[in-house]
Amino acid sequence: MTHLKNSKLAIVVAMSLSLSLSANAQVPSAAQAETVPSTPIAPDFQMKRCVNMGNALEAPNGSSWGKLYAKADYQKIAEAGFDTVRIPIRWSDYTGPAPEYRLHPDFVAIADNNIKWALSSGLNVVINIHHFEEMMEQPGEQMERFRAIWDQLSLRYSKLPGNVWFEVLNEPTKNLKGKEMRQAQALALATIRRDNPDRIVILGGEEWSGIRTLATNLATDDPNVVYTFHYYDPFNFTHQGAAWLGENMPKGKRGWGSAADKVELANAVEIATTFRKAVGRPVFLGEFGANDPVDNKERVKWAGAVKEAMEEADIPWCLWAYANTFALHTEENGWDEDMLAVLTGE
Numbered sequence: 028m029t030h031l032k033n034s035k036l037a038i039v040v041a042m043s044l045s046l047s048l049s050a051n052a053q054v055p056s057a058a059q060a061e062t063v064p065s066t067p068i069a070p071d072f073q074m075k076r077c078v079n080m081g082n083a084l085e086a087p088n089g090s091s092w093g094k095l096y097a098k099a100d101y102q103k104i105a106e107a108g109f110d111t112v113r114i115p116i117r118w119s120d121y122t123g124p125a126p127e128y129r130l131h132p133d134f135v136a137i138a139d140n141n142i143k144w145a146l147s148s149g150l151n152v153v154i155n156i157h158h159f160e161e162m163m164e165q166p167g168e169q170m171e172r173f174r175a176i177w178d179q180l181s182l183r184y185s186k187l188p189g190n191v192w193f194e195v196l197n198e199p200t201k202n203l204k205g206k207e208m209r210q211a212q213a214l215a216l217a218t219i220r221r222d223n224p225d226r227i228v229i230l231g232g233e234e235w236s237g238i239r240t241l242a243t244n245l246a247t248d249d250p251n252v253v254y255t256f257h258y259y260d261p262f263n264f265t266h267q268g269a270a271w272l273g274e275n276m277p278k279g280k281r282g283w284g285s286a287a288d289k290v291e292l293a294n295a296v297e298i299a300t301t302f303r304k305a306v307g308r309p310v311f312l313g314e315f316g317a318n319d320p321v322d323n324k325e326r327v328k329w330a331g332a333v334k335e336a337m338e339e340a341d342i343p344w345c346l347w348a349y350a351n352t353f354a355l356h357t358e359e360n361g362w363d364e365d366m367l368a369v370l371t372g373e
Contacts, residue, residue, distance in 0.1 A: 066250045071189040072227050072309050074151055074343040076371065077111035078104055078355065079314060081348025084138060085157040088120035093351030094358065095137070098144040104349060105148040107362065108371035112145050113313065113345050114138070115157035115197060118176050128175035135183070146188065153229065153313075153345075154180070155194035163201040166211060173211060177218045185222040193219055194229035194313070197236070198257065204233040204243070212245040216252070231255045231313065238295045241302045241310070254306065255313035256299060258333065260291055265329070268320030282322065283329040292332060296340045303342075312337055316347035319354060323365065331369030346370060 080100075082092035104112060121134040138154075145152045156176060162169040177195070184191060195215035199208045212230050219228055230252060232240035238256045259265045263277035270276060303310040315333050317326040330346070337344045347353050355370075356362050 068307060069227055069251050069253050069309050071225075071251070072192070072253050073190070074111045074311060074345075075338075076109050077113055077151075077153070077311075077343065077345035078109050079113045079115060079316075079345055079348040080141065080350075081115065081353065082351035083115075084141065085115040085117040087117065087158075096141060096144075096350075098147070100349065100356075101141075101144040101148040101150060103356070105150055107367060109150070111151040111153065111343075111345065112349075113153035113155065113194070114141055114145070115155055117158045118156055118180070119159040119161065119172065122172060122176065125171070126175075128172045128179075130176065130179050142184075142187070142191065146191070151190040151192065153192050153194050154184070155197050155229075157197040159196060162196070162211070163199070163203050166203045166207045170211065170214065174214055174218055177215045181219045181222045185226075189226065192227035192229060192253075193223070194231070194255065195219075196231070198231065199233045200235050208233050208243065209245040213247075216245075216247065216249065220249075225251055227251050227253055229253050229255050229313075231257070236313065238298050241298065246306070253309045253311065254302070255311055257314040258295055258312055259315065260295065261288060264288075264321065264325075265317040267318055269318050280322075282325040283332075284325075289332070292336055296336050296342070299342055300340050310342060312342055312344040314345060314347045316353040319352065323363070327363075327365045327369055330366060334370055 080096055083095050086092040101112065116138055118130060118134075121131040123129040123131070142152055142154065156173070159169070159173065162173055173196070177193075180193070184193075193215075195212055196203075199211075203211065216228055216230075219226065228249070228251060230244050231254070232243040234240045234243075236255060236257045238258055238260070241254060241256050244254055261281075261283070263279075264281055264283050266272065266277050267280060268276070299310050299312075312333075315330070317329055334344060346355060348355065350356050350358075354363070355366055
């Protein structure tokens, strides 16, 4: 989820482009991959139900998008039946000057605490680079800063348990696409592997990592790579009242559950499972959610349908979000009990 979410999701067919990593090496898009490693595939990726720790550590430097999280929040999440948290982090707003691009220690300490609290609560943890806006605008100029961030994170967290997973970049968009996006994925993967040879690394495709762009991802024979996609369809339902979109905010009000809506969801599941089979790697739903102003009965109906469809297809999922926007939990009212029931009930 972003505060600048774009409603346009490009329909992507299997890619014929390859990514040049060197003068002598070509890496195809994930849609072209058919090689399955002889070693077990991502054995540490044991996720079923996840929630995003949204609109906290990915806010711009000096700004607040809502509450910061505490140890008690992670304990509540584990007790409610979730097994994983995804922690979106805007590391790029806390780097020093070139060439080192050193991460600010005070901000790193805050991130460290969130990771520690999650682990102490028995949760798996996804750490990502979120809202690296400069990378989306000028990927070539920002590639070295991107590498330097992962170089620092990879070393810093290399001693953490195997259930801490690295997602290289949230929702590539704008100018970060095609060859340059896959170059960034390959660069991050190579950087991470120097200190974390077996840790789960998560890749998401271009155009906001929408379901229809799974095929744009980097292909790899690395057995510990997992792919992710985001699902906010239909956009004019999930983003009703999303004031941060300005003129792009969906107009009017609508519910969810028509025959066309259900076909759309079924098609998304088919895309994900077909891709999973083609590449021989786990695939998970990294973000889905509906904005707070949407009628809550409709929000719950939609989220329950998405959850059920994904679980029937053995696709782990991660709701946006625990608190702040698209909130599952608020300080005033506690859990949205109806939403929690459809998400964690059997």
